[in-house]
Amino acid sequence: MTNPDQLADQVARFMLAAExxxxxxxxxxxxxxxxxxxxxxxxxxxxLNGHGTAHGGMIFALADTAxxxxxxxxxxxxxxxxxxxxxxxxxxEGEVLVAEAQEAALAGRSGVYNVAVRGGDGRAVAEFxxxxxxxxxxxxxxxxxxxx
Amino acid sequence: MTNPDQLADQVARFMLAAExxxxxxxxxxxxxxxxxxxxxxxxxxxxLNGHGTAHGGMIFALADTAxxxxxxxxxxxxxxxxxxxxxxxxxxEGEVLVAEAQEAALAGRSGVYNVAVRGGDGRAVAEFxxxxxxxxxxxxxxxxxxxx
Amino acid sequence: MTNPDQLADQVARFMLAAExxxxxxxxxxxxxxxxxxxxxxxxxxxxLNGHGTAHGGMIFALADTAxxxxxxxxxxxxxxxxxxxxxxxxxxEGEVLVAEAQEAALAGRSGVYNVAVRGGDGRAVAEFxxxxxxxxxxxxxxxxxxxx
Amino acid sequence: MTNPDQLADQVARFMLAAExxxxxxxxxxxxxxxxxxxxxxxxxxxxLNGHGTAHGGMIFALADTAxxxxxxxxxxxxxxxxxxxxxxxxxxEGEVLVAEAQEAALAGRSGVYNVAVRGGDGRAVAEFxxxxxxxxxxxxxxxxxxxx
Numbered sequence: 025m026t027n028p029d030q031l032a033d034q035v036a037r038f039m040l041a042a043e044x045x046x047x048x049x050x051x052x053x054x055x056x057x058x059x060x061x062x063x064x065x066x067x068x069x070x071x072l073n074g075h076g077t078a079h080g081g082m083i084f085a086l087a088d089t090a091x092x093x094x095x096x097x098x099x100x101x102x103x104x105x106x107x108x109x110x111x112x113x114x115x116x117e118g119e120v121l122v123a124e125a126q127e128a129a130l131a132g133r134s135g136v137y138n139v140a141v142r143g144g145d146g147r148a149v150a151e152f153x154x155x156x157x158x159x160x161x162x163x164x165x166x167x168x169x170x171x172x
Numbered sequence: 173m174t175n176p177d178q179l180a181d182q183v184a185r186f187m188l189a190a191e192x193x194x195x196x197x198x199x200x201x202x203x204x205x206x207x208x209x210x211x212x213x214x215x216x217x218x219x220l221n222g223h224g225t226a227h228g229g230m231i232f233a234l235a236d237t238a239x240x241x242x243x244x245x246x247x248x249x250x251x252x253x254x255x256x257x258x259x260x261x262x263x264x265e266g267e268v269l270v271a272e273a274q275e276a277a278l279a280g281r282s283g284v285y286n287v288a289v290r291g292g293d294g295r296a297v298a299e300f301x302x303x304x305x306x307x308x309x310x311x312x313x314x315x316x317x318x319x320x
Numbered sequence: 321m322t323n324p325d326q327l328a329d330q331v332a333r334f335m336l337a338a339e340x341x342x343x344x345x346x347x348x349x350x351x352x353x354x355x356x357x358x359x360x361x362x363x364x365x366x367x368l369n370g371h372g373t374a375h376g377g378m379i380f381a382l383a384d385t386a387x388x389x390x391x392x393x394x395x396x397x398x399x400x401x402x403x404x405x406x407x408x409x410x411x412x413e414g415e416v417l418v419a420e421a422q423e424a425a426l427a428g429r430s431g432v433y434n435v436a437v438r439g440g441d442g443r444a445v446a447e448f449x450x451x452x453x454x455x456x457x458x459x460x461x462x463x464x465x466x467x468x
Numbered sequence: 469m470t471n472p473d474q475l476a477d478q479v480a481r482f483m484l485a486a487e488x489x490x491x492x493x494x495x496x497x498x499x500x501x502x503x504x505x506x507x508x509x510x511x512x513x514x515x516l517n518g519h520g521t522a523h524g525g526m527i528f529a530l531a532d533t534a535x536x537x538x539x540x541x542x543x544x545x546x547x548x549x550x551x552x553x554x555x556x557x558x559x560x561e562g563e564v565l566v567a568e569a570q571e572a573a574l575a576g577r578s579g580v581y582n583v584a585v586r587g588g589d590g591r592a593v594a595e596f597x598x599x600x601x602x603x604x605x606x607x608x609x610x611x612x613x614x615x616x
């Protein structure tokens with residue numbers, strides 16, 4: 025039988041394998057469990073802005089990826105309704121960024137997740153907060169998922 | 173002599189040419205003038221999430237790109253301090269998204285920009301609001317830029 | 321027969337009269353029409369923070385009020401799902417603040433509204449963006465509202 | 469000698485006593501320590517919206533108050549640059565709301581704080597994220613504050 029942490033890990037790995045974006049960005053899952061996901065990505069030359077540092081869009085994309093894995097982790101297909109991000113420091117080419125998503129609240133079909141993005145030295149690069157809405161369907165078919 | 177709209181256009185094109193991200197994403201500038209920028213991007217297979225629609229990170233990245241060109245357009249190097257995005261509808265592979273950034277307010281070194289992201293049929297895909305902070309240096313050297 | 325702008329005005333005035341908060345804050349409606357609302361409020365001593373300027377909570381409250389009147393203006397009862405605010409300048413005791421809400425996008429039951437808060441001299445005090453969700457019921461009973 | 473937690477508590481109580489808003493709203497400090505503040509407020513009739521539940525502006529105001537005490541708690545005068553809030557559930561008249569602010573990141577003069585607002589039964593009412601900027605001056609004069 026699958027416990028909630030194992031299920032969340034399966035869902036995250038299924039999602040990464042099924043998507044075009046995460047693999048294209050070189051995203052790797054460090055840990056995924058119930059209400060939590062931590063992913064990493066190396067900043068490449070094709071991810072830099074005109075100032076020569078990591079594009080805000082890629083910092084957001086990494087945080088959003090951690091958010092997606094965390095909010096789908098109960099195997100309830102969920103989408104982002106809103107997200108906000110504070111940019112705290114620049115990240116340079118070659119640096120490995122880590123985004124750590126933690127569930128803050130659940131209410132009905134809504135969930136809120138806080139995501140910290142840190143640089144290779146542990147410094148704060150960005151803080152993100154995402155609002156998800158579940159769609160009432162499973163992400164992956166499992167013995168415990170709703171039959172539809 | 174360069175007028176404000178021409179300067180904004182020059183800055184946007186300089187930024188796109190200087191960055192790794194925009195060209196890698198296939199971003200094209202449709203129009204850039206003072207306090208305004210409109211860019212487009214075609215949703216590719218490597219930009220999809222696990223649900224098979226455009227990854228929120230890429231929708232954000234496009235909006236953030238329009239925001240960057242708009243807030244740097246007075247040739248004052250500016251960075252994003254914060255951004256928020258509401259996701260309103262999914263976008264599919266092959267669809268051309270357009271992001272239109274409009275300056276809403278300026279106060280000291282801060283600026284606020286509203287960005288609408290629309291699908292190929294004009295429907296609302298996302299709404300974004302960004303807060304910029306200028307760093308007090310020019311983006312490109314021009315006859316009218318501060319000598320440093 | 322009531323046109324859309326008149327309906328929006330009726331809804332806004334009905335809401336202000338029915339609520340405890342707006343009258344307690346001294347909020348006045350300057351204009352309300354379809355997809356738009358503009359309200360004003362004088363900053364009082366009981367609205368100041370510890371730095372002696374208008375409390376961010378009250379600046380938000382004024383913006384949120386304009387947002388509420390704008391997003392309910394089609395006589396579809398709507399609530400805020402999310403809101404974000406950038407604080408650009410302080411406001412002082414006695415100053416009359418004006419918040420102007422403009423609809424940016426509609427998609428299904430969701431709406432996005434941009435709200436500018438300005439001081440008595442027209443300077444930017446805050447920029448706000450709100451995401452609403454309609455509940456499928458009317459705010460006020462009119463000949464054209466759904467019978468329930 | 470004052471330890472960091474005692475200093476944060478002194479700053480919070482000083483701020484509440486010095487402001488017009490918190491006392492007018494009936495805000496009480498439950499706990500304040502370094503990087504953390506928890507406050508409470510009872511929802512009154514003059515805090516209700518047109519739907520008869522707590523006005524979003526007041527829910528925000530309470531969260532913003534906890535944020536203010538947390539981000540000033542090192543006795544470095546700080547102001548809000550940005551804040552965002554997800555509204556998760558309604559609150560009714562007479563209910564005591566608790567807002568709990570926790571520091572998420574510090575970087576230079578910027579700080580990010582996550583604030584949970586909960587109802588009397590512990591359910592999630594709202595989640596808030598605030599971005600602060602310190603101004604480089606003390607809030608209260610103490611033996612250890614910078615002499616200016």
